[in-house]
Structure formats: structure tokens, C-alpha cells
Amino acid sequence: MKKRYIEKNMTTPTPKCIPKATQERIARLAEQARQARAEPLTPARETEIKQRIKAELIRQDAVLVAHYYVDGPLQDLAEETGGFVADSLEMARFGRTHPAKTLIVAGVRFMGETAKILSPEKRVLVLDQEAECSLDLGCPAEEFTALCDAHPDRTVVVYANTSAAVKARADWTVTSAIGRDIVAHLASKGEKVLWAPDRYLGGYIQRVTGADMLLWPGSCIVHEEFKAEALQSLLREHPDAAVLVHPESRPEVIALADVVGSTTQMILAARNLSASTFIVATEQGIFHKMKQAAPEKTFLPLPTGGLGGTCMSCATCHWMKLNDLGKLSRVLETGANEIFVDEEIRRKAVVSIQRMLDFAGRRTDKAACPG
Numbered sequence: 001m002k003k004r005y006i007e008k009n010m011t012t013p014t015p016k017c018i019p020k021a022t023q024e025r026i027a028r029l030a031e032q033a034r035q036a037r038a039e040p041l042t043p044a045r046e047t048e049i050k051q052r053i054k055a056e057l058i059r060q061d062a063v064l065v066a067h068y069y070v071d072g073p074l075q076d077l078a079e080e081t082g083g084f085v086a087d088s089l090e091m092a093r094f095g096r097t098h099p100a101k102t103l104i105v106a107g108v109r110f111m112g113e114t115a116k117i118l119s120p121e122k123r124v125l126v127l128d129q130e131a132e133c134s135l136d137l138g139c140p141a142e143e144f145t146a147l148c149d150a151h152p153d154r155t156v157v158v159y160a161n162t163s164a165a166v167k168a169r170a171d172w173t174v175t176s177a178i179g180r181d182i183v184a185h186l187a188s189k190g191e192k193v194l195w196a197p198d199r200y201l202g203g204y205i206q207r208v209t210g211a212d213m214l215l216w217p218g219s220c221i222v223h224e225e226f227k228a229e230a231l232q233s234l235l236r237e238h239p240d241a242a243v244l245v246h247p248e249s250r251p252e253v254i255a256l257a258d259v260v261g262s263t264t265q266m267i268l269a270a271r272n273l274s275a276s277t278f279i280v281a282t283e284q285g286i287f288h289k290m291k292q293a294a295p296e297k298t299f300l301p302l303p304t305g306g307l308g309g310t311c312m313s314c315a316t317c318h319w320m321k322l323n324d325l326g327k328l329s330r331v332l333e334t335g336a337n338e339i340f341v342d343e344e345i346r347r348k349a350v351v352s353i354q355r356m357l358d359f360a361g362r363r364t365d366k367a368a369c370p371g
């Protein structure tokens with residue numbers, strides 16, 4: 001089993017690719033999620049459900065935290081009801097400091113786990129237990145642990161898009177906003193890094209920091225589909241557009257970016273840069289917040305699948321789109337989909353997350369805070 005991750009004839013075991021069976025499972029689950037997406041609600045039904053949800057949130061002392069990639073109505077409801085819209089770590093940090101007894105997480109499963117890791121005393125509910133992430137699915141804890149054990153000389157740094165068990169094996173858990181700074185810090189101390197699971201984000205950090213990094217070969221099925229040819233073609237039509245790229249994208253797409261950053265950093269760039277048109281390479285749910293941040297500007301999604309190609313995700317994370325108002329209402333009514341994390345795993349995982357939060361807290365540069 002472990003051998004699938006080992007490159008032959010190398011003295012140091014090196015991850016090469018995600019096993020075909022795992023790739024097929026990821027594609028199958030993504031397709032199931034695409035097909036399971038609910039039909040949009042009528043305006044009258046949406047109003048009725050929202051009223052019920054608002055009453056239940058108050059009655060149950062619950063707060064809704066949503067990711068930038070979920071649909072606009074959920075993002076709006078989170079903010080209207082005193083909740084929060086952000087990336088996974090900011091969601092978890094908000095959940096930890098908010099006094100509510102119950103956290104409702106609108107995102108994917110690992111985000112619910114991260115919230116539970118940071119807030120073990122709270123009840124954490126997710127809207128759909130089938131809301132996966134290809135990075136999490138592509139990095140099973142057992143295989144990852146075997147790789148870590150084979151490289152005891154390396155500091156283990158994992159992206160937030162991982163299971164609690166993988167975080168528990170890591171020295172550091174990082175976000176896309178602060179991963180680069182943390183790896184640069186480790187490299188400055190002469191530490192070698194074992195990075196997981198996103199090979200594109202890891203490769204980007206490796207290029208900008210020069211760190212010695214061993215990369216797990218995972219990828220985000222949404223960002224992986226952005227292609228440089230499509231970006232160049234769009235740039236020919238809009239030569240003055242600024243290009244915003246999430247670092248989970250391929251290196252040739254990143255190379256064409258004006259700004260490479262996390263979701264929060266991309267939204268800030270959309271608001272602060274002087275350009276009036278932006279080409280955006282990330283999941284399309286982000287446009288809701290970008291348009292709120294800069295309503296006078298034009299945002300163009302970067303087409304996926306290349307020129308005339310086909311796309312599996314089409315810039316849509318179908319797992320994120322499993323979150324909807326109907327499920328939120330049902331979860332509040334039934335208490336279903338509670339997240340539990342084994343206490344031993346949680347105690348180890350929280351150490352790797354807290355290390356990052358402490359690092360961020362020590363920095364005076366606000367732009368480097370996880371976002």
C-alpha cells in the first residue's frame with residue numbers, strides 16, 4: 001500500500017502521484033456532489049426558511065460561520081445573523097472566540113473538524129457530511145504518517161485542507177495566507193520541510209522561499225483546472241485587467257498573476273488595486289464578496305479546462321455547493337451532522353494549529369495574518 005507513494009530506485013522515499021484508485025474516488029465523489037446539488041428555492045420559500053433559521057439560531061444559541069465559496073444567500077444569512085464569512089482558519093478562530101454554544105459550519109467537512117479542534121466544548125454541526133475536499137481525500141492519514149516516519153529529519157507542515165488525523169501528525173498547520181511566511185521562517189533556521197497535501201501551493205512556496213521541501217502530490221480539483229492558455233487569451237481581450245490567482249493553481253497560471261494570495265488577500269486586492277477589471281482564478285463563490293467589496297469593478301472568471309477543453313469542476317467546488325438553506329434549516333431542527341474528533345487526535349492537532357496562530361499573533365504585519 002505504502003509503496004504506491006514511493007518512487008523506485010531512490011534512496012529517499014518520495015511521493016510521486018496520488019494513486020489512480022484515489023483519483024477515481026475523488027472524481028466520483030465530486031460528480032455525486034454535483035448531481036446532489038439542490039434546486040434553487042423560490043423567493044417565497046427562501047424567505048420562509050430564512051425566518052425559521054433565524055429563530056432557531058437564537059433559540060439554540062447558535063452562530064453560522066460560512067466559507068467564501070458557499071452560495072451568496074448563505075454568506076448573507078451568516079452576516080445578517082451575527083455570524084461570519086471567511087476562510088477556514090478565520091472561521092475556526094471566529095468560532096472559538098464567539099460565545100455561542102453551537103457553531104454551524106457552512107463549508108466542507110475538514111472545516112467543521114478544525115472548528116471542533118479549536119472549540120472542543122462547543123457543539124459543531126456541518127450542513128452536509130458528504131462535503132469533501134480533494135486535498136483532504138488525497139492525503140490519507142496512514143500513508144501520510146508513513147511518509148513522515150520515513151523523513152524524521154523534516155519539519156512537517158500541512159495545509160488546513162486536511163483531516164484532523166493529518167493535522168495531528170504535523171508540526172505546523174498553515175493557511176495559504178501565512179504558509180509562505182512560516183516556511184520562510186523554518187528555512188531561515190535551516191529546517192527542511194515535508195509539505196502536504198497541495199503540490200501546487202507547496203511548489204509556489206518552494207519557489208518564493210527557496211526552502212528544501214518534499215511535496216505530497218495532492219491537488220485541488222477546482223484550481224488545477226485553470227490553464228495558462230485560457231488566461232493569456234482572456235488577457236489579450238482585457239489587456240488592462242489585473243490577474244488574481246489563488247496559489248492552489250498551476251505554476252504557469254501563477255506566473256501570470258499580478259497578485260497571488262489567499263481568498264481574503266484576493267478580496268482585499270480587488271478592493272485596493274486601481275484596476276477596474278479583474279481576472280480571477282479561484283472558486284466562483286468568491287465573486288459574491290468581491291462584488292460587495294468593489295461594486296464598481298468588473299470581475300471575470302478565468303475559464304477552466306483550457307481553450308475549448310472540458311472541465312470537471314468548471315471553477316465550482318461541488319462539495320461547497322452542497323451547503324444550502326434547506327439543509328441548514330434541517331440541521332437546526334434535527335441536530336444532525338454533529339462533528340466529533342477523537343480527543344487524542346484533537347489534542348495533537350490543536351498543537352500544530354496553535355503554533356500557526358501564535359506565529360501570526362507575533363507578527364506586526366497585518367497582511368500576513370491568516371485570511
Ligand code: SF4
Nearest residue numbers: 133134220221222317
Ligand atoms: S475548492 Fe478545492 S481546496 Fe477548496 S474545498 Fe473545494 S476541492 Fe477543497
